[in-house]
Structures are given as structure tokens and as C-alpha cells.
Amino acid sequence: MRISTRFSDSIHILAFIETYKGKLPLSSENIARSIETSPVVVRRLMGKLRSAGLIKTVHGSADPKLMHEPKDISLYDIFLAVEEEQHIFTIDPKTNPECVVGGNIQSTLREFYQQAETAAKAKLATTSLQDILDSILVKQSEKDPQKLIGSNLK
Amino acid sequence: MRISTRFSDSIHILAFIETYKGKLPLSSENIARSIETSPVVVRRLMGKLRSAGLIKTVHGSADPKLMHEPKDISLYDIFLAVEEEQHIFTIDPKTNPECVVGGNIQSTLREFYQQAETAAKAKLATTSLQDILDSILVKQSEKDPQKLIGSNLK
DNA sequence: ATAAATGTAACTAAAATTGTTACAATTAGT
DNA sequence: ACTAATTGTAACAATTTTAGTTACATTTAT
Numbered sequence: 133m134r135i136s137t138r139f140s141d142s143i144h145i146l147a148f149i150e151t152y153k154g155k156l157p158l159s160s161e162n163i164a165r166s167i168e169t170s171p172v173v174v175r176r177l178m179g180k181l182r183s184a185g186l187i188k189t190v191h192g193s194a195d196p197k198l199m200h201e202p203k204d205i206s207l208y209d210i211f212l213a214v215e216e217e218q219h220i221f222t223i224d225p226k227t228n229p230e231c232v233v234g235g236n237i238q239s240t241l242r243e244f245y246q247q248a249e250t251a252a253k254a255k256l257a258t259t260s261l262q263d264i265l266d267s268i269l270v271k272q273s274e275k276d277p278q279k280l281i282g283s284n285l286k
Numbered sequence: 287m288r289i290s291t292r293f294s295d296s297i298h299i300l301a302f303i304e305t306y307k308g309k310l311p312l313s314s315e316n317i318a319r320s321i322e323t324s325p326v327v328v329r330r331l332m333g334k335l336r337s338a339g340l341i342k343t344v345h346g347s348a349d350p351k352l353m354h355e356p357k358d359i360s361l362y363d364i365f366l367a368v369e370e371e372q373h374i375f376t377i378d379p380k381t382n383p384e385c386v387v388g389g390n391i392q393s394t395l396r397e398f399y400q401q402a403e404t405a406a407k408a409k410l411a412t413t414s415l416q417d418i419l420d421s422i423l424v425k426q427s428e429k430d431p432q433k434l435i436g437s438n439l440k
Numbered sequence: 441a442t443a444a445a446t447g448t449a450a451c452t453a454a455a456a457t458t459g460t461t462a463c464a465a466t467t468a469g470t
Numbered sequence: 471a472c473t474a475a476t477t478g479t480a481a482c483a484a485t486t487t488t489a490g491t492t493a494c495a496t497t498t499a500t
Binding site for chain 2 (some may be wrong): 457460
Binding site (some may be wrong): 441443444445447450453454457458459460462463470 | 471472473474478479480482487488489490494496497
């Protein structure tokens with residue numbers, strides 16, 4: 133399997149909060165309608181985002197707030213917040229230690245996998261929530277050619 | 287989930303073949319003993335490696351052969367051979383098209399995920415099976431300080 | 441007060457991964 | 471030629487992970 137939709141859905145939540153704050157109630161129900169999942173799934177993810185210090189929420193109040201500006205939240209920050217297993221590749225943990233290959237392949241793969249993972253994470257680290265928001269607005273304006281991009285500004 | 291142990295186990299199989307060819311029977315049973323899995327799992331993976339042109343086998347004969355030199359087989363070649371889903375990140379496929387965020391986040395994430403995936407795959411592409419074999423031998427010689435590294439040569 | 445919302449636990453369902461059983465087809469040794 | 475060992479593959483089962491659901495105490499908002 134792959135990096136789960138938890139990651140994509142979490143980016144979605146943060147993008148939703150920033151896009152619709154002051155325009156719509158930011159309830160887990162409204163967010164869930166955009167992701168097309170259940171409000172409980174949204175609240176579960178928001179709990180992790182809160183634990184990681186990315187958002188602030190108040191129990192009972194449908195008004196989450198970003199704790200940082202979108203330009204200061206990287207995709208890697210979000211990845212760290214919601215993915216517990218942070219390795220991308222899985223090393224088989226039970227190879228035969230009495231075999232030259234089985235006894236050394238785990239640490240060998242760890243070394244080379246590390247390089248690939250770091251390269252990917254570095255890319256995530258250089259992409260911000262603001263980049264995501266910008267891209268969303270550009271794509272939206274391509275669908276609504278008559279609408280000024282500026283009309284999405286608050 | 288993550289890139290499965292299929293990938294790690296496949297690298298293991300190829301490293302085993304190269305390391306023990308001419309020294310041990312290269313049966314799925316012997317290979318499985320090194321990975322600590324079942325022979326059927328090994329044969330299943332070897333089937334994919336064969337389809338991808340990385341190894342050659344003869345039905346009934348326990349003597350698989352690499353089709354290329356270890357320096358010419360990259361980890362990315364192996365990845366392509368055994369992982370059907372070749373994306374690392376999962377994009378939620380059912381977001382609400384009537385929402386600005388839900389309607390544009392899929393293509394947006396595809397764009398940024400692509401960059402991270404390409405970075406990781408590029409690293410895999412620059413690592414060869416020979417690099418893996420070299421690392422395995424060095425690590426093994428660190429465990430057997432009295433043994434000459436050269437004694438692992440054929 | 442009452443309604444609406446969050447936070448969280450426990451459970452269920454679905455999907456993916458890994459391992460097992462079974463067996464036909466082929467090779468290898470005697 | 472016969473037998474044992476092996477591959478190739480399908481079908482199935484077990485395990486693990488992910489995603490969704492139900493339930494409910496707690497808090498906010500009107």
C-alpha cells in the first residue's frame with residue numbers, strides 16, 4: 133500500500149479552512165462534504181493536526197484556525213502530523229541472520245531507502261499550503277473563465 | 287500502508303542469486319530460507335522479475351540467472367517489476383467537484399506529489415544491485431574481521 | 441434550556457498484503 | 471524410463487491496515 137489518503141485529506145482540510153474561513157461555518161460536517169467522507173473522519177484528522185500544532189480548535193465550536201500562515205506550513209509538516217509510520221519503504225524485518233544476504237540486507241536497504249525517502253521529503257518540505265491554495269485557485273479560474281481570480285480574495 | 291516488502295524481498299532474491307550462484311542450489315526453497323518466507327512467495331516474485339526481463343528461469347530447474355550485470359540493474363527497475371501501483375502517495379479519488387477545494391485538489395496534489403515521487407525514484411534509479419551487493423559484503427566483513435573481503439570473490 | 445458541535449472510543453467493513461494448500465508441468469539423477 | 475525434486479500458478483485463508491460507523495460525554499452558542 134501507499135501513503136494513505138489521510139495525508140491528502142489532511143491537506144484538503146487545511147486548504148478548506150483557509151479558503152472558506154469567514155464565508156462558511158467550518159464544521160466537520162461541511163469539511164466532510166467537501167472531502168466526501170464522514171465528519172468523524174474529519175474530526176479524527178483534525179485531532180492530529182491540533183496535536184501537531186498546525187491548527188487550533190475549541191471544543192463545541194465549529195471554528196478551527198490555522199496556527200501559521202499557509203506559506204509557513206509545508207506538506208512535510210502535514211505529513212509528520214498525520215502519518216505515524218514515516219518511512220515510505222518497508223524493510224522485511226525477519227530475514228535470516230545466518231545468511232550473508234539475509235544478515236546484511238536490512239541495514240543495507242535502510243541506507244539506500246533513506247536517500248530516496250529524504251529526496252521525497254525534501255520536495256514535500258519545499259511545497260507550502262500556500263502553493264496548494266494558489267494552484268487550486270488557478271485551476272478553478274480556468275474552469276470559470278468569466279470570473280476574476282481576484283474575486284476569490286477576501 | 288507503504289511500499290510493501292515485495293520490493294525489499296525482490297532485491298533480496300536478486301542479491302541472493304548473484305551471491306550464491308555456483309555455490310548453492312538457487313532453489314526457491316533456499317532463497318525462501320534466507321528471506322524467511324515461503325517458497326511460493328519467492329516463486330511468485332520471481333515470476334514478476336522474469337516478466338520484467340530481469341531474470342531468466344527454466345521450469346523445473348533450480349537455476350535462475352540474472353539477465354543483466356548487477357551494475358546495470360537499478361532499484362527502480364526492480365520497483366517497476368514488482369510494484370503494480372507505482373504512485374507513492376494516494377490521492378483521494380472522490381472529493382466533491384462542486385467545492386472549489388474538492389474540485390481542484392486532486393489535480394493539484396497530483397502535480398506536487400509527482401515532484402516528490404520523481405525525486406525518490408531518481409534516487410532509486412541511481413542505485414544498482416551492485417551497490418547493494420557491495421554494501422552487503424562490506425557489512426559482512428565488518429562482522430568477520432578475520433576474513434578477507436576478497437574471499438567472497440569467486 | 442436547548443440545539444448544535446467537538447472529541448474520542450469502540451466497533452464494523454473493506455481492501456491490501458502475506459502466507460498456505462494444491463497440483464499440473466518440467467527437469468534432473470539414477 | 472522412472473522417480474524425486476522443482477517450478478509455475480491458481481485458489482484460498484490469515485493477517486494487517488485503512489476507512490467508515492455508531493455511540494456518547496463534553497462544550498459552545500443562541
